Amino acid sequence: MPIIKSAKKRVKQAKKRQERNYPLRSLMKTHMKKVLTAAQEGKKEEAEKALPQAYKVIDTAAKKNIIHKKNAANKKSKLARAIARSGKVKPSKAPSKKTKKASPAKQSKKTESKETKK
Numbered sequence: 001m002p003i004i005k006s007a008k009k010r011v012k013q014a015k016k017r018q019e020r021n022y023p024l025r026s027l028m029k030t031h032m033k034k035v036l037t038a039a040q041e042g043k044k045e046e047a048e049k050a051l052p053q054a055y056k057v058i059d060t061a062a063k064k065n066i067i068h069k070k071n072a073a074n075k076k077s078k079l080a081r082a083i084a085r086s087g088k089v090k091p092s093k094a095p096s097k098k099t100k101k102a103s104p105a106k107q108s109k110k111t112e113s114k115e116t117k118k
Contacts (some may be wrong), residue, residue: 031054
C-alpha cells in the first residue's frame with residue numbers, strides 16, 4: 001500500500017477509471033469475437049452485418065482513450081481481413097521442392113581445403 005497521500009489518491013483514481021473503462025472494453029472484445037467467429041465459420045453475411053457495430057464500439061473506445069487510435073485501426077483492419085478471407089477457399093499445400101545440393105565440383109573443393117588445413 002502507498003504511504004504518500006498523493007499515491008493513495010492515485011490508487012483510488014486508477015480503480016475508478018478501471019471500473020468505468022471495463023464495460024466498454026468488454027463490449028469491444030465481445031463484438032470483435034462475434035465478427036471473427038462468424039468469419040472463421042464461413043458465415044460471411046453474418047460477419048458483415050456485425051462489422052459496423054464492432055467498428056462503432058472500437059471507435060468509441062479509441063475516442064474515450066481506452067485504447068490508442070492506432071490500436072483501434074489495427075483491430076478494425078484485423079476484422080476486415082478476417083471477413084475478406086472467409087469467402088476464399090484455402091489452397092492445399094503443394095509439395096515443396098527439395099533444396100539443391102552443392103555440385104560435386106564444389107564439394108570436392110571443400111574437402112580439399114579441409115584436408116590441406118590439417
